[in-house]
Amino acid sequence: MTLDFNHTPSFADRVNETVDAALTAENATRTPRDYLGGSRLGHACERALQFEFTATPKDAGQDFSGQVLRIFAIGHELEELAIRWLRGAGFDLYTQKGNRPDGGQFGFEVARGRIRGHVDGILAAGPEGFGLAFPALWECKTMNAKNWRACVKDGVAKSKPVYAAQIAVYQAYMEAQVPGISANPAMFTAINKDTAELYHELVPFDAELAQRMSDRGVRILGATDAGELLPRVAANRDFFECRFCSWAERCWGLPT
Ligand code: SF4
Known part of the structure; x- marks a missing residue:
């Protein structure tokens, strides 16, 4: 192998670096979360959730790269497309309070605002014949082809337990604002980012899972308040x- 000590960045390298620098600079201006995300409660490690909750600085080189920030942004845009596709197919999907752009996202706050979640959408009605009952929580995720295929094969609870925990927690905590939402199965949408294939699943409320995740949140807050690090x-x-x-x-x- 010949080492190229005079490597000159290509046109592409230089443009990419400039884009990455702008993205990471913009991201650095964001205020870190000061709450425990309800969508994260199913994460395997309670200590990692504590680090996340307390905005503990990440290890060197672990801040989000431009590429990771683009992956997040693409996921967000794909979710907007899914909303249009479902509405076009006759699903009455609400993503903002009052369905006005300025209405704000649906969400919840518990434990004096220290646990919060934002809901992708709420289905108020939909086409006949799908076994849907309303109101129903709608949760959308984008995945690479490998993860998407695993989700299709095994279902969300087995292939993506963090998402299943999120759905259960959101159903439980949204019940006060949207009565009936926990009695009805949620609709989960997964978009294959590589092929644009869609997967949908009805996810019945798992009360035991929601309780376990809620207890977990309380444990993380309690340990953090006491200055203890969980195992x-x-x-x-x-x-x-x-x-x-x-x-x-x-x-x-x-x-x-
Ligand atoms: S045990 Fe430590 S390194 Fe492993 S996931 Fe948890 S916080 Fe991270």
């Missing part, structure tokens, strides 16, 4: 979650 999810740093954790250096550098 690691694994005994070994090679564990799958740890390999992809943004706080792995910090976590495994601690005595316990």
